[in-house]
Structures are given as C-alpha cells and as structure tokens.
Amino acid sequence: MSKVTTMKDAIAQLVRDGDTVAIEGFTHLICFAAGHEIIRQGKRDLILCRLTPDLIYDQMIAAGCASKLVFSYLGNPGVGSLHAVRRAVEKGIPAPLEVEEYSHFGLVGRFIAGAAKLPFYPVRTFAGSDLPSANPRIRQVADPYGDGQVYVVPPLNPDVTVVHVQRADEKGNAHIWGLTGMQAEAAFAAVRVIVVAEEIVDEAVVRADPNRTVIPGLIVDAVVHEPYGAHPSYAQGYYDRDTQFYLAWDPISRDHQALSAWLDEWVHGLSGRADYVEKMGAQAWDKLQPGDAWSGQVNYGQYR
C-alpha cells in the first residue's frame, strides 16, 4: 500500500508536541521543507537533534518550536554563528533553550546505538576534554580485556526522523548517493520515519540497484514527494548548495525581528514547498543546476 502523502499531513499526523525530532543530513539533504511545515503547524516543546543544527534548526528555534537542542556543532558552516540558537541559549529569546552537547563522533555513536538497540556505544574520544564534565550522559566503562577505560554514549532514539532522499518508491524504499551522513542510523533509530523525496520512482528502479538503498520501506511511515525540499541545502545531482543563502542568512539571523519577518514571508506566508519553489523563481533554480556526471552502471547479473 502506498505511503505517499502531503508534507502537511505527514507532519500533522507524525510529529507531536514534545517529540524528540531528528531532521538529519550532513550538509547534504537537509529537509528544510519539513522544518518549515513544523513551524507553520506551530509544533512546540520539541527536542531537536542534529549533528549540525544548521539554518533549519536556527529557524525552528527562532520560531519557538523547541525546548531543547541535542547537537555537536553549532555553526553556520564557513560563515559563522547560528545567531538564533545563540540568542536562545545566551538570552532566552524567544524562549530558553536547554542544550545537550557532544562531539560529532559522540553523537554519531548515539545514533548508531539507537539504530542497533545497544544500551551504549564506545567511542575513543572525549579523553582530556571538558565535554564529559559538561554532559553527565557521557560516561565510561572499563575495558574487560585491559586496564583502560573507554568513553561511552547512550542510544538516541528519536520519536520522528525526517530523511530527505534523491528518490524513493511509494513504500519508502529509498536510494541516496553522495553524502549519506547519518541518514541510515537516524532512520533506523527512530520510532516513526518520514521520507521526503526529490522523485518518486517505481519499485523496479530501487530493485535494479539494491546496494544504493539506504532506507528500507520497512521502517518508513510516510513518503512525501517534495522537489527542491532540501533548499538551501542540496541534493547531489539535482541542485547545488545555495552558498549565497547561507551567507545572506547571517545578517538576517542577527536580529530577531528581521528573522521573524523572514519567517513571515518565506514560511508562514506560504502554503508549502511548491509555493516556495515558485516564489524563488525559475532563474534561482537555474543557477543551482549542476552539469552531468554520471556514475556508470554495473551488472548484477540475471541468475536462473
């Protein structure tokens, strides 16, 4: 049975106030379309998890959706601060924000433990750092084969994970290429999974290259067809990362009023991603269009 639905319905039915939510994707395939719909629907008290909160959580936190942030790198990559997150942490604007902080590897370990249903995950990091003293959930266990100690992190199991992908069938079996980041682990770890795809394809396209399937439909609750849904992040082979947007966000986000005005115009003022695509205009998308670089194909062989 098809799981294809609208972003509006997927968010309304699967994201609840107070949920632990992961919209993952490391630089690549960050689902801004889902974040904007969460803002539009006025979800509250979310615990937002991501390695890099990026602009998506800067926007959601400015909109007042979150009460807590679980993260490992709090910057606008290559540009500077995430000003809205800083305002929340430093000044409680628009609301106080609790933070739970790891290194990248620490949070990677949490997602792996979550996906693998392990009670903890060992990572050879944190030694000599103040991070364990700032976060009591980073603990140690004794190595039963030697006399050392190893740091461990607890599992992270989001209530909802949103994974943006290049293509999926209507049951959510999804191909990703380029950076796959933590997409598999974040999805396997979650109670509910929303797959958002640039293209919906026939199951046969997925089955033709099973090594490319990062997300099995088995763990997917809803599939949303949302072209350009990752902008200003990107989808490898579909559109470029919008570097100008990331640079332009810096002055907007420095001021809560300016940021709120931006949300009014680009989120609350639109009904969904299709509107956003239209408002951006064909010229903007043309500029983000990459040239071709085909993978070549391999033969799986027909065996009878």
Added chain:
Amino acid sequence: MSKVTTMKDAIAQLVRDGDTVAIEGFTHLICFAAGHEIIRQGKRDLILCRLTPDLIYDQMIAAGCASKLVFSYLGNPGVGSLHAVRRAVEKGIPAPLEVEEYSHFGLVGRFIAGAAKLPFYPVRTFAGSDLPSANPRIRQVADPYGDGQVYVVPPLNPDVTVVHVQRADEKGNAHIWGLTGMQAEAAFAAVRVIVVAEEIVDEAVVRADPNRTVIPGLIVDAVVHEPYGAHPSYAQGYYDRDTQFYLAWDPISRDHQALSAWLDEWVHGLSGRADYVEKMGAQAWDKLQPGDAWSGQVNYGQYR
C-alpha cells in the same frame, strides 16, 4: 605508484608462517585463488579467520596450512559438513586444529572492533548460550546507564586480509556490489591487505561512483588481477556460484586421500589461477555465465 603484482609474489611477500589470515567474503567473493597459492607455497601455522570457513579453509586445513581456526559457522552451506575441518578437530588429521568459536554476530563484532580500533565491541547476543563458557574471550561489561550486563567481544586484527572484488584500480581502490559481507571491516582491521580483482580499471571508473568504493587504496598493499579467482564461490554479475562444485566436494572431502589427490591435481599440479581457468574449460565457464541485469546509473552532478 601501481601496486599490481602476481598472486605468487603477493602471497610470498605478504603472508608469513604463523600469520593471522582472513580470506573473507560471505558466500560471495571468496578468494580461492589466494587460498590455493597459500597451499602451493606451503605456508604453515596460520591462524585462519572467517565467519564461514567454507571449502577454502577446508582445503587449506587439509593441506596442513593452519594451526588454529577462528570461525562462526562450520558447514558446507546447504550441503553438510566441512569434513576436512572435522577430521582435524575430531581426529587431528592431518594435524590438530585449535578452534576459537563465535556466533556470526560475535565475529562480526570482532571485525568491527578491529577496523574501528576499539578495545571491545558490544553485541546483544550470547545470553543464555554455552558459547561464552566455551570461549573465555567472550566477556561482559556493565551497562553504565542501567543495571544490565552486555556481552562484548575483543577486536580481531588479521596480519593479512585478502579481499576479492569485482574491480579495482592499480592502487587498490575497489568497487564491490552485491553482498559486501565483512569485506570492508576485515580489510580496515588488517595490518596488510591484498586486493584481488576480476578487472583492473582506470581510477576514473572508481571516481565516477564513489559510493560504490568499499575498499580505499590507502589500506591496500598489493593488487592482483585474477579473473575467476573466486570460483567455486562467485562474483556478482561475472559468474555464478558453482553449486555443483559445492555438492561434489562432499564425497571428495570425506576421505583424506581423495582430498589430497584433488589438491595434487587442482592446486599443486597447477602454476596458478590462469592454469585452473584453462583446466576447467570454456564450457564450464559458459555454464556459469549470468544474463544481464544492469543497475541503471545516477547523476553525481558537475559542480563548478
């Protein structure tokens, strides 16, 4: 600089008596060509590691190459016993064989820990089984987030891992499709790595589809071009698993003399895999040829 060499030189230079050796590949891509060359060169006292010893280790153990076996499933899949391994374990023929035994997941954990340089790996198996009492290297650690215990296994770091692949460039950057098994972990865990390829391709073929690269040349010491080098195992898209061979092995391997005669004819009597391919004959290879089932290709995009 090219790392391409002959199987004879690769084994002579990289495999030493007493080494811990993993010729991995789960059903798929088991490098019989490397095993046969190890037999021909009369290597001794090897500690052989594989999830499924399969016929390759049955042959190597019958030939007297090994003093110990680390494994998790000791059968001829779908056929029955590995008779040579059983003779060594039960009767010390041709020599006694020490065994160190895990479940699949336990040995998977050992390879992961080896690749990740972790002092141990947690696996939620073994509870209630007699395996931990038979193998004191299977231990427990206390969960620092609850009151339970979790079983752990120690890292496995082979001196040499042999990985058979469909295609590699001359530095050992290798594409694998179909079952990838433990190939990545066994290679990353090893001190020395031999990549054996059905085809040597230009680096550009590898770079055209970086998500397909399971082994980076960075960890590879030698590259051997050995078409049909995995027979009677198989290479997805290149040739079928030789089911008849696996069935025929059962009566041969039941008798040490018959098995030795087989080794004389098919291993000692040949100079290498090219001879073996010729001796098998064109008709045999024709019968193992699969039809086509192409993957389709994806666009990575050209970004400037």
Added chain:
Amino acid sequence: MADYSASEMMIVASARELVDARVVFVGIGLPNIACNLAQRTVAPELELVYEAGVYGARPSRLPLSIGDPCLVTGAMSVVPMSQLFQYYLQGGLIDIGFLGAAQIDRYGNLNTTVIGPYHGPKVRLPGSGGACEIALLARKVLIIARLNRRTFVERLDFVTSPGHLSGDDSRSRLGDYGQGPTAVITDMGILRFDEKTREMVLASLHPGCSVEAVQEQVGWPLQVADDLTETEPPTPDQLRIMREDLDPTGRYRQ
C-alpha cells in the same frame, strides 16, 4: 498413502505459520523453501531477510546457500553484515526467525555445536552461525526438525541457541530479548509451548500420525494438548508450487 511426503507436510506447515508475519529471517535448507512457499501463498507481502545482508529478496530460483547471487539481483536492499545484524536483527525488525538443530530439549533450547564434550567432541557440528542471535533477537522463533530420539533429547550436550532455558520466566529474566520459540514444526506434528511452564506440548498431529508414534521419537515424557488437532494436509496448489517452482529437482522432498 498420502500423495505428499512428510517433508512436504513439514514445509507447508511451516509456511502456514508465517500467515501474519511481515519480515522473516531466512535460514539455510527447509526454512528457505518454507519462506519462499509462504511468499507465494499465505503471505505475499512477506519480506525475506538473509543474514548475508539482503532485505526484500525476490529469488528467481531456490538457492542452495543463503548468500546466492539470485538473492541479490532484484532485492530491495543489500547491506554490509554489520548493518544487517545490528540494525535489522538487533534493531528489532525481524518478526520471525527459523532455526533447526541437531539436539532440542523440552524448552526449545537448541544445540548445533557438538555431540559429546566441547573439548574433544564425538561429532563437531557447524556451530551457531547466526542462530544464537536469531534465537535471542527475533520476536518469535519457529523451529523445524524431524522427530527422532537423537534430536529430541532430555538434556543437550551444548546450548548453542537459547529457547526457554529452564522454563517458566527463566528466559524473560535474561533481559529485553524476543519471546523465543513459539512452535516446533516436525514431520509428524506441531509442538507449541505452554504459556506458563514453557514446556513443549504436542498441539497438532499430521494426518496418519499418532501420539504414541510421536512419543516414541521424543526423549522425555511428552505433554499433549487437551485440544489436540489434526494438521490440515498440503493443498494441491501448495504441492504444485513446491514441486514445479521451488524444488524441481526434489531435493527437499524426502
């Protein structure tokens, strides 16, 4: 005489147990053919998972091994074994796992490791493979085995894969694992486990078999269900699929 073999009855009975299952972990041999039969009959939506790293296989032939190339071509997803064991099996996505064994006790504990002492065994068996973790981590386990006194024993020489351990709540005290074996499908009948004691109970006899004949093959005094039933025989359709499509050479027929 019935127009089907005891093995065919066993395979059909096994396939029927999959009626509501969504995801099954497929093992070598009889489970393989039973799962493939179920997918073609009672459970068309059944997804086959193979420990080799395959999810959603659509095999074009009945493979001898669980790592056959026909399981890969056209599969939904192929992943490294690290991911298969961790995210699928340990992650709790497997509804049913199939296991066989050389020795089985009344609580469904299984031995596939040794006959005789572990050090210096009389017979060295294959060992666990994925069996120990399937026994612990699949939500339910189905055991397939031919009835005989060498297999159904009072006491195992070695516990490879835990069933209900010593019965009662001894398994649940192990921790947060699957519920363990729920049925043992044999060539003479189907055994299930008592809700409280977790001891095996003969629940269904295959046509032509008797309680006495079953007891004869079991090495302990066998419990028999008050509502003992007769197993429905294979349908012609099921037999045709097995004989024509899945096992044309008759390998699994005897």
Added chain:
Amino acid sequence: MADYSASEMMIVASARELVDARVVFVGIGLPNIACNLAQRTVAPELELVYEAGVYGARPSRLPLSIGDPCLVTGAMSVVPMSQLFQYYLQGGLIDIGFLGAAQIDRYGNLNTTVIGPYHGPKVRLPGSGGACEIALLARKVLIIARLNRRTFVERLDFVTSPGHLSGDDSRSRLGDYGQGPTAVITDMGILRFDEKTREMVLASLHPGCSVEAVQEQVGWPLQVADDLTETEPPTPDQLRIMREDLDPTGRYRQ
C-alpha cells in the same frame, strides 16, 4: 610592504607543513584552503579526508562548507559518517588533522565551546564538531590561529579539544592516542612544542614580525627558540594558485 597578506602567509606556511603527509583530515575555513594549496604544490599525492564522509576528494572549487557537493563528485570513496569516524579517524589512518580555536593555551589545548561559564555563557561558540576526536586520534595536529590576547590565553574557559593538557607526559598518560599538536601556525609566526615540557615555543617569525610584537599578543610569557628563524615568504606561484584558482573572490585573503 610585502605583496601578500598575513592570511596568505599563514595559509602558505600551513600548506608547507603537509610536505610529507599522505592523508589529511580537512576542516572548515583556512585549513580547507591550506590543504587544497598543499595538494596543488608541496604534496600532490595528499589525500583529503572530510568528516562528512569523503576520502580522496578532488574539489573543482573551494567549498564554503566541508559537505559541499563538489567534494563528492570525482572523490575516491564516499562513506557513511559512522565509517569515516570509526574506520578512518579512530582506525588510525589520518596523518594530520587541522584545528582552529577561539582560545588556545600554552600546551595547545583548545576551546571552541564557550566564553564564560558553561552554564550561562557570555558567548556560546560552535562547540566541538569533530575537533575533540581529531585532537585525540589524528597522528599529528596542526593548529591555525591568528595571534591575539583574546585567543592565546593563560587559562581556557573550557577544554573542548585536548592538546598536551598540563604538559610533560600528561597527554601520553591519557592512553593510546595521537601525538597531539606539533605546530601552531599564526599570522605572525610559527610556534612549536618543547619536546619535554610540551610548552609552546616561538620557532619562526614571518617576515616583518618581531618577537616583541608576538609576545604582545600572547597572554603568558612566551618561550622563544634559540634557533629562531624567519619564515620563507610565499612564492609567486603559491600566491597565483591561491588568488586565481582557490580563492578568486578573496574571501580568505584578509
């Protein structure tokens, strides 16, 4: 006046440190341009690893972020982050990692987390990202930072990424990790670490800079090497590559 900026000197000096390196873990910003410059000059065989999951990148442009699509197309291998952090970084394959920081102490410990107290900070900085594990697990660490008293401080507000801790053998007592920071490349000179005490020592001055001017920007009494040298200025070729190929918009020039 020199015909190059202090930033350009810093980038060129950083690139030169990579002369014998085979595998470098590339960070955002200046390290990114330094590694790309090294690959085009002193270390053509240098393999670039990005925490996003990329090995052997051949970027066609200088990316703003370390997850840019240009790092993926034409790369040698792209892997999940779980594999990058575990098999590449923790696995010991990284020769050199680059780090920067908001605060650095005399032992090369780094703070990128907070200015002020952790709970209720004056300035909330980005945090670790991959820095803490790079600091521990790369064989060597190079630090790039502009000299000033707010950065080079007597005492860190927070240790995000360990350098030589409290000096002497305090780092090696942590366990089996990389050797830690070996150089700090600044806009005025290069600092290295004393073999025994592990304290920072001014080893080389960039042309036109003085010991006094450097000390002015450092919050503790700075050690100066007996054999203090002058840094070789950028060559015209290095400047051309940076200005024409890597950073045509001049983003990293000032």
